[in-house]
Amino acid sequence: MVDTVRLVTEPWVLDLDGVIWLGNEPIPGSADAVRRLQANGAPVLFVTNMSRLTEAEQEAKLAGHGIDAGGSVLTSAMAAGRLIEPGERVLVIGGPGIDEAVGKRGGLVVRTHPAEAVIVGIDPTFDYDELSRAMTAVRGGARLIGTNHDPTYPTAEGLRPGGGAIVAAIAAAAETEPVFAGKPNIVAADLVRSQLGDAGLMVGDRPDSDGLFATVLGYEFGLVLSGVTKAADLPVEPTPAVVADDLASLVSTRLG
Ligand SMILES: [Mg+2]
Structure with a gap:
Protein backbone atom coordinates (compact mmCIF):
# COMPACT_ATOMS: atom_id res chain seq x y z
CA MET A 1 0.00 0.00 0.00
CA MET A 50 13.35 24.44 -27.48
CA SER A 51 13.69 28.17 -26.74
CA ARG A 52 11.75 29.85 -29.54
CA LEU A 53 8.20 29.52 -28.25
CA THR A 54 6.76 31.60 -25.43
CA GLU A 55 5.31 29.84 -22.40
CA ALA A 56 1.76 30.34 -23.73
CA GLU A 57 2.73 29.12 -27.21
CA GLN A 58 4.37 25.98 -25.78
CA GLU A 59 1.32 25.31 -23.59
CA ALA A 60 -0.95 25.85 -26.60
CA LYS A 61 1.06 23.36 -28.65
CA LEU A 62 0.65 20.79 -25.87
CA ALA A 63 -3.07 21.60 -25.65
CA GLY A 64 -3.27 20.97 -29.39
CA HIS A 65 -1.99 17.48 -28.65
CA GLY A 66 -4.66 17.00 -25.96
CA ILE A 67 -2.40 17.74 -22.98
CA ASP A 68 -3.22 20.24 -20.23
CA ALA A 69 0.17 21.72 -19.33
CA GLY A 70 -0.88 25.04 -17.80
CA GLY A 71 1.99 26.35 -15.65
CA SER A 72 3.93 23.10 -16.10
CA VAL A 73 6.38 23.99 -18.87
CA LEU A 74 10.06 24.76 -18.37
CA THR A 75 12.00 25.85 -21.46
CA SER A 76 15.69 26.52 -21.93
CA ALA A 77 14.75 30.18 -22.49
CA MET A 78 13.21 30.35 -19.01
CA ALA A 79 16.33 28.72 -17.56
CA ALA A 80 18.56 31.24 -19.39
CA GLY A 81 16.47 34.06 -17.94
CA ARG A 82 17.62 32.97 -14.46
CA LEU A 83 21.17 33.95 -15.42
CA ILE A 84 20.40 37.65 -15.74
CA GLU A 85 19.63 40.26 -13.11
CA PRO A 86 16.74 42.74 -13.11
CA GLY A 87 17.63 45.91 -15.02
CA GLU A 88 20.31 44.32 -17.17
CA ARG A 89 20.40 45.00 -20.91
CA VAL A 90 20.29 41.72 -22.81
CA LEU A 91 21.10 41.27 -26.48
CA VAL A 92 18.88 38.39 -27.64
CA ILE A 93 19.75 36.13 -30.56
CA GLY A 94 16.72 33.87 -30.78
CA GLY A 95 12.96 33.88 -30.61
CA PRO A 96 10.08 35.35 -28.60
CA GLY A 97 10.56 32.77 -25.86
CA ILE A 98 13.87 34.38 -24.87
CA ASP A 99 12.47 37.92 -25.13
CA GLU A 100 9.66 36.87 -22.77
CA ALA A 101 12.01 35.21 -20.28
CA VAL A 102 14.24 38.30 -20.17
CA GLY A 103 11.21 40.54 -19.64
CA LYS A 104 9.87 38.38 -16.82
CA ARG A 105 13.21 38.69 -15.03
CA GLY A 106 13.06 42.48 -15.33
CA GLY A 107 15.72 42.66 -18.02
CA LEU A 108 15.65 44.91 -21.09
CA VAL A 109 15.95 43.34 -24.55
CA VAL A 110 18.33 45.34 -26.76
CA ARG A 111 19.50 44.87 -30.34
CA THR A 112 23.03 46.27 -30.06
CA HIS A 113 25.82 46.91 -27.57
CA PRO A 114 25.94 48.12 -24.80
CA ALA A 115 24.62 45.01 -23.07
CA GLU A 116 25.47 43.14 -19.89
CA ALA A 117 24.54 39.76 -21.38
CA VAL A 118 23.96 38.03 -24.70
CA ILE A 119 21.46 35.16 -24.67
CA VAL A 120 21.53 32.85 -27.68
CA GLY A 121 19.01 30.24 -28.80
CA ILE A 122 17.85 28.70 -32.03
CA ASP A 123 17.28 31.41 -34.66
CA PRO A 124 16.60 30.39 -38.28
CA THR A 125 17.27 33.95 -39.50
CA PHE A 126 20.68 34.25 -37.77
CA ASP A 127 23.12 36.05 -40.06
CA TYR A 128 26.54 37.71 -40.23
CA ASP A 129 25.18 41.03 -38.93
CA GLU A 130 23.81 39.36 -35.78
CA LEU A 131 27.05 37.44 -35.34
CA SER A 132 28.90 40.74 -35.53
CA ARG A 133 26.63 42.52 -33.04
CA ALA A 134 26.79 39.64 -30.56
CA MET A 135 30.57 39.42 -30.90
CA THR A 136 30.93 43.16 -30.24
CA ALA A 137 28.77 42.92 -27.11
CA VAL A 138 30.72 39.96 -25.72
CA ARG A 139 34.09 41.50 -26.52
CA GLY A 140 32.74 44.62 -24.76
CA GLY A 141 32.18 42.64 -21.57
CA ALA A 142 28.74 41.05 -21.96
CA ARG A 143 28.31 37.49 -20.57
CA LEU A 144 27.63 34.91 -23.30
CA ILE A 145 24.72 32.64 -22.31
CA GLY A 146 23.47 29.74 -24.46
CA THR A 147 19.98 28.35 -23.92
CA ASN A 148 21.37 24.91 -24.81
CA HIS A 149 24.40 23.29 -26.42
CA ASP A 150 22.55 20.97 -28.82
CA PRO A 151 24.53 21.09 -32.11
CA THR A 152 21.60 19.84 -34.19
CA TYR A 153 17.95 18.92 -34.01
CA PRO A 154 16.05 16.33 -36.04
CA THR A 155 13.35 17.21 -38.58
CA ALA A 156 11.42 15.21 -41.14
CA GLU A 157 13.94 16.50 -43.73
CA GLY A 158 16.94 15.46 -41.65
CA LEU A 159 19.23 17.27 -39.20
CA ARG A 160 19.26 21.06 -38.97
CA PRO A 161 21.74 23.23 -37.03
CA GLY A 162 20.68 23.74 -33.40
CA GLY A 163 21.12 26.62 -30.99
CA GLY A 164 24.45 25.22 -29.87
CA ALA A 165 25.89 25.77 -33.34
CA ILE A 166 24.93 29.46 -33.23
CA VAL A 167 26.38 29.92 -29.73
CA ALA A 168 29.58 28.25 -30.95
CA ALA A 169 29.88 30.72 -33.82
CA ILE A 170 29.57 33.69 -31.45
CA ALA A 171 31.96 32.14 -28.93
CA ALA A 172 34.52 31.61 -31.70
CA ALA A 173 34.25 35.20 -32.91
CA ALA A 174 34.46 36.57 -29.37
CA GLU A 175 37.17 34.10 -28.32
CA THR A 176 35.35 33.14 -25.14
CA GLU A 177 33.44 30.24 -23.56
CA PRO A 178 29.66 30.40 -23.11
CA VAL A 179 27.66 29.25 -20.12
CA PHE A 180 24.57 27.11 -20.79
CA ALA A 181 21.19 27.07 -19.05
CA GLY A 182 18.92 24.31 -20.40
CA LYS A 183 19.18 20.51 -20.03
MG1 LIG B 1 14.02 14.74 -26.91
Whole structure:
Protein backbone atom coordinates (compact mmCIF):
# COMPACT_ATOMS: atom_id res chain seq x y z
CA MET A 1 0.00 0.00 0.00
CA VAL A 2 2.79 2.38 0.94
CA ASP A 3 4.60 1.51 -2.30
CA THR A 4 1.49 2.23 -4.34
CA VAL A 5 1.15 5.69 -2.80
CA ARG A 6 4.81 6.46 -3.51
CA LEU A 7 4.54 5.36 -7.12
CA VAL A 8 1.42 7.32 -8.03
CA THR A 9 2.72 10.56 -6.51
CA GLU A 10 6.28 10.27 -7.88
CA PRO A 11 7.15 13.42 -9.88
CA TRP A 12 7.61 12.94 -13.63
CA VAL A 13 9.75 15.22 -15.78
CA LEU A 14 8.97 14.79 -19.46
CA ASP A 15 11.07 15.82 -22.44
CA LEU A 16 8.89 16.82 -25.41
CA ASP A 17 10.50 16.01 -28.78
CA GLY A 18 10.89 12.25 -29.03
CA VAL A 19 8.59 11.67 -26.03
CA ILE A 20 5.32 13.55 -26.70
CA TRP A 21 5.83 14.27 -30.39
CA LEU A 22 8.32 13.96 -33.24
CA GLY A 23 8.40 17.40 -34.81
CA ASN A 24 4.67 18.03 -35.09
CA GLU A 25 3.60 14.38 -35.29
CA PRO A 26 2.12 13.02 -32.04
CA ILE A 27 3.69 9.82 -30.67
CA PRO A 28 0.75 7.39 -30.30
CA GLY A 29 -0.41 6.89 -26.71
CA SER A 30 1.71 9.67 -25.15
CA ALA A 31 -1.13 12.15 -24.54
CA ASP A 32 -3.22 9.41 -22.92
CA ALA A 33 -0.24 8.44 -20.76
CA VAL A 34 0.19 12.03 -19.54
CA ARG A 35 -3.52 12.25 -18.68
CA ARG A 36 -3.20 8.98 -16.78
CA LEU A 37 -0.29 10.33 -14.74
CA GLN A 38 -2.16 13.56 -13.99
CA ALA A 39 -5.31 11.61 -13.03
CA ASN A 40 -3.17 9.59 -10.60
CA GLY A 41 -2.00 12.80 -8.94
CA ALA A 42 1.59 12.63 -10.16
CA PRO A 43 3.26 16.05 -10.51
CA VAL A 44 4.22 16.38 -14.22
CA LEU A 45 6.67 18.96 -15.57
CA PHE A 46 7.46 19.35 -19.27
CA VAL A 47 11.09 20.34 -19.85
CA THR A 48 12.35 21.25 -23.31
CA ASN A 49 15.49 22.80 -24.76
CA MET A 50 13.35 24.44 -27.48
CA SER A 51 13.69 28.17 -26.74
CA ARG A 52 11.75 29.85 -29.54
CA LEU A 53 8.20 29.52 -28.25
CA THR A 54 6.76 31.60 -25.43
CA GLU A 55 5.31 29.84 -22.40
CA ALA A 56 1.76 30.34 -23.73
CA GLU A 57 2.73 29.12 -27.21
CA GLN A 58 4.37 25.98 -25.78
CA GLU A 59 1.32 25.31 -23.59
CA ALA A 60 -0.95 25.85 -26.60
CA LYS A 61 1.06 23.36 -28.65
CA LEU A 62 0.65 20.79 -25.87
CA ALA A 63 -3.07 21.60 -25.65
CA GLY A 64 -3.27 20.97 -29.39
CA HIS A 65 -1.99 17.48 -28.65
CA GLY A 66 -4.66 17.00 -25.96
CA ILE A 67 -2.40 17.74 -22.98
CA ASP A 68 -3.22 20.24 -20.23
CA ALA A 69 0.17 21.72 -19.33
CA GLY A 70 -0.88 25.04 -17.80
CA GLY A 71 1.99 26.35 -15.65
CA SER A 72 3.93 23.10 -16.10
CA VAL A 73 6.38 23.99 -18.87
CA LEU A 74 10.06 24.76 -18.37
CA THR A 75 12.00 25.85 -21.46
CA SER A 76 15.69 26.52 -21.93
CA ALA A 77 14.75 30.18 -22.49
CA MET A 78 13.21 30.35 -19.01
CA ALA A 79 16.33 28.72 -17.56
CA ALA A 80 18.56 31.24 -19.39
CA GLY A 81 16.47 34.06 -17.94
CA ARG A 82 17.62 32.97 -14.46
CA LEU A 83 21.17 33.95 -15.42
CA ILE A 84 20.40 37.65 -15.74
CA GLU A 85 19.63 40.26 -13.11
CA PRO A 86 16.74 42.74 -13.11
CA GLY A 87 17.63 45.91 -15.02
CA GLU A 88 20.31 44.32 -17.17
CA ARG A 89 20.40 45.00 -20.91
CA VAL A 90 20.29 41.72 -22.81
CA LEU A 91 21.10 41.27 -26.48
CA VAL A 92 18.88 38.39 -27.64
CA ILE A 93 19.75 36.13 -30.56
CA GLY A 94 16.72 33.87 -30.78
CA GLY A 95 12.96 33.88 -30.61
CA PRO A 96 10.08 35.35 -28.60
CA GLY A 97 10.56 32.77 -25.86
CA ILE A 98 13.87 34.38 -24.87
CA ASP A 99 12.47 37.92 -25.13
CA GLU A 100 9.66 36.87 -22.77
CA ALA A 101 12.01 35.21 -20.28
CA VAL A 102 14.24 38.30 -20.17
CA GLY A 103 11.21 40.54 -19.64
CA LYS A 104 9.87 38.38 -16.82
CA ARG A 105 13.21 38.69 -15.03
CA GLY A 106 13.06 42.48 -15.33
CA GLY A 107 15.72 42.66 -18.02
CA LEU A 108 15.65 44.91 -21.09
CA VAL A 109 15.95 43.34 -24.55
CA VAL A 110 18.33 45.34 -26.76
CA ARG A 111 19.50 44.87 -30.34
CA THR A 112 23.03 46.27 -30.06
CA HIS A 113 25.82 46.91 -27.57
CA PRO A 114 25.94 48.12 -24.80
CA ALA A 115 24.62 45.01 -23.07
CA GLU A 116 25.47 43.14 -19.89
CA ALA A 117 24.54 39.76 -21.38
CA VAL A 118 23.96 38.03 -24.70
CA ILE A 119 21.46 35.16 -24.67
CA VAL A 120 21.53 32.85 -27.68
CA GLY A 121 19.01 30.24 -28.80
CA ILE A 122 17.85 28.70 -32.03
CA ASP A 123 17.28 31.41 -34.66
CA PRO A 124 16.60 30.39 -38.28
CA THR A 125 17.27 33.95 -39.50
CA PHE A 126 20.68 34.25 -37.77
CA ASP A 127 23.12 36.05 -40.06
CA TYR A 128 26.54 37.71 -40.23
CA ASP A 129 25.18 41.03 -38.93
CA GLU A 130 23.81 39.36 -35.78
CA LEU A 131 27.05 37.44 -35.34
CA SER A 132 28.90 40.74 -35.53
CA ARG A 133 26.63 42.52 -33.04
CA ALA A 134 26.79 39.64 -30.56
CA MET A 135 30.57 39.42 -30.90
CA THR A 136 30.93 43.16 -30.24
CA ALA A 137 28.77 42.92 -27.11
CA VAL A 138 30.72 39.96 -25.72
CA ARG A 139 34.09 41.50 -26.52
CA GLY A 140 32.74 44.62 -24.76
CA GLY A 141 32.18 42.64 -21.57
CA ALA A 142 28.74 41.05 -21.96
CA ARG A 143 28.31 37.49 -20.57
CA LEU A 144 27.63 34.91 -23.30
CA ILE A 145 24.72 32.64 -22.31
CA GLY A 146 23.47 29.74 -24.46
CA THR A 147 19.98 28.35 -23.92
CA ASN A 148 21.37 24.91 -24.81
CA HIS A 149 24.40 23.29 -26.42
CA ASP A 150 22.55 20.97 -28.82
CA PRO A 151 24.53 21.09 -32.11
CA THR A 152 21.60 19.84 -34.19
CA TYR A 153 17.95 18.92 -34.01
CA PRO A 154 16.05 16.33 -36.04
CA THR A 155 13.35 17.21 -38.58
CA ALA A 156 11.42 15.21 -41.14
CA GLU A 157 13.94 16.50 -43.73
CA GLY A 158 16.94 15.46 -41.65
CA LEU A 159 19.23 17.27 -39.20
CA ARG A 160 19.26 21.06 -38.97
CA PRO A 161 21.74 23.23 -37.03
CA GLY A 162 20.68 23.74 -33.40
CA GLY A 163 21.12 26.62 -30.99
CA GLY A 164 24.45 25.22 -29.87
CA ALA A 165 25.89 25.77 -33.34
CA ILE A 166 24.93 29.46 -33.23
CA VAL A 167 26.38 29.92 -29.73
CA ALA A 168 29.58 28.25 -30.95
CA ALA A 169 29.88 30.72 -33.82
CA ILE A 170 29.57 33.69 -31.45
CA ALA A 171 31.96 32.14 -28.93
CA ALA A 172 34.52 31.61 -31.70
CA ALA A 173 34.25 35.20 -32.91
CA ALA A 174 34.46 36.57 -29.37
CA GLU A 175 37.17 34.10 -28.32
CA THR A 176 35.35 33.14 -25.14
CA GLU A 177 33.44 30.24 -23.56
CA PRO A 178 29.66 30.40 -23.11
CA VAL A 179 27.66 29.25 -20.12
CA PHE A 180 24.57 27.11 -20.79
CA ALA A 181 21.19 27.07 -19.05
CA GLY A 182 18.92 24.31 -20.40
CA LYS A 183 19.18 20.51 -20.03
CA PRO A 184 21.50 19.02 -18.77
CA ASN A 185 22.80 22.08 -16.92
CA ILE A 186 22.50 22.96 -13.25
CA VAL A 187 20.40 26.10 -13.89
CA ALA A 188 17.54 24.04 -15.32
CA ALA A 189 18.05 21.34 -12.69
CA ASP A 190 17.70 23.86 -9.85
CA LEU A 191 14.43 25.07 -11.37
CA VAL A 192 13.07 21.52 -11.64
CA ARG A 193 14.06 20.62 -8.07
CA SER A 194 12.53 23.83 -6.72
CA GLN A 195 9.19 22.70 -8.17
CA LEU A 196 9.31 18.91 -7.74
CA GLY A 197 11.75 18.17 -4.93
CA ASP A 198 14.78 15.91 -4.74
CA ALA A 199 13.43 12.65 -6.21
CA GLY A 200 11.62 11.79 -9.41
CA LEU A 201 11.80 10.25 -12.86
CA MET A 202 13.29 12.09 -15.86
CA VAL A 203 11.90 10.70 -19.12
CA GLY A 204 13.63 11.46 -22.40
CA ASP A 205 15.00 10.07 -25.65
CA ARG A 206 18.61 11.39 -25.44
CA PRO A 207 21.09 9.94 -22.93
CA ASP A 208 23.51 12.86 -23.60
CA SER A 209 20.86 15.40 -22.67
CA ASP A 210 18.00 13.79 -20.72
CA GLY A 211 20.09 11.05 -19.14
CA LEU A 212 22.79 13.46 -18.04
CA PHE A 213 20.08 15.80 -16.78
CA ALA A 214 18.65 12.97 -14.66
CA THR A 215 22.11 12.50 -13.16
CA VAL A 216 22.45 16.23 -12.40
CA LEU A 217 18.95 16.21 -10.88
CA GLY A 218 19.61 13.08 -8.85
CA TYR A 219 16.49 11.57 -10.47
CA GLU A 220 16.03 8.19 -12.13
CA PHE A 221 16.42 8.18 -15.93
CA GLY A 222 13.61 6.66 -17.98
CA LEU A 223 14.77 6.15 -21.57
CA VAL A 224 12.13 5.93 -24.31
CA LEU A 225 12.97 4.53 -27.75
CA SER A 226 10.42 6.73 -29.57
CA GLY A 227 12.96 9.45 -30.47
CA VAL A 228 16.61 9.63 -31.52
CA THR A 229 17.78 6.58 -29.50
CA LYS A 230 16.89 3.17 -30.95
CA ALA A 231 17.09 -0.34 -29.50
CA ALA A 232 20.23 -0.94 -31.60
CA ASP A 233 21.97 1.91 -29.72
CA LEU A 234 21.72 0.08 -26.37
CA PRO A 235 23.48 -0.03 -23.98
CA VAL A 236 23.82 3.73 -23.37
CA GLU A 237 25.42 5.95 -20.74
CA PRO A 238 24.21 7.04 -18.27
CA THR A 239 22.48 3.73 -17.65
CA PRO A 240 18.69 4.20 -17.56
CA ALA A 241 16.71 2.93 -14.56
CA VAL A 242 14.10 1.82 -17.06
CA VAL A 243 13.93 1.50 -20.86
CA ALA A 244 10.59 1.47 -22.71
CA ASP A 245 9.41 1.63 -26.30
CA ASP A 246 7.51 4.85 -25.60
CA LEU A 247 5.92 6.92 -22.83
CA ALA A 248 2.71 4.88 -22.87
CA SER A 249 4.54 1.63 -22.09
CA LEU A 250 6.78 3.36 -19.52
CA VAL A 251 3.75 4.72 -17.66
CA SER A 252 2.10 1.28 -17.78
CA THR A 253 5.29 -0.25 -16.36
CA ARG A 254 5.41 2.19 -13.45
CA LEU A 255 1.70 2.44 -12.67
CA GLY A 256 0.84 -1.19 -13.44
MG1 LIG B 1 14.02 14.74 -26.91
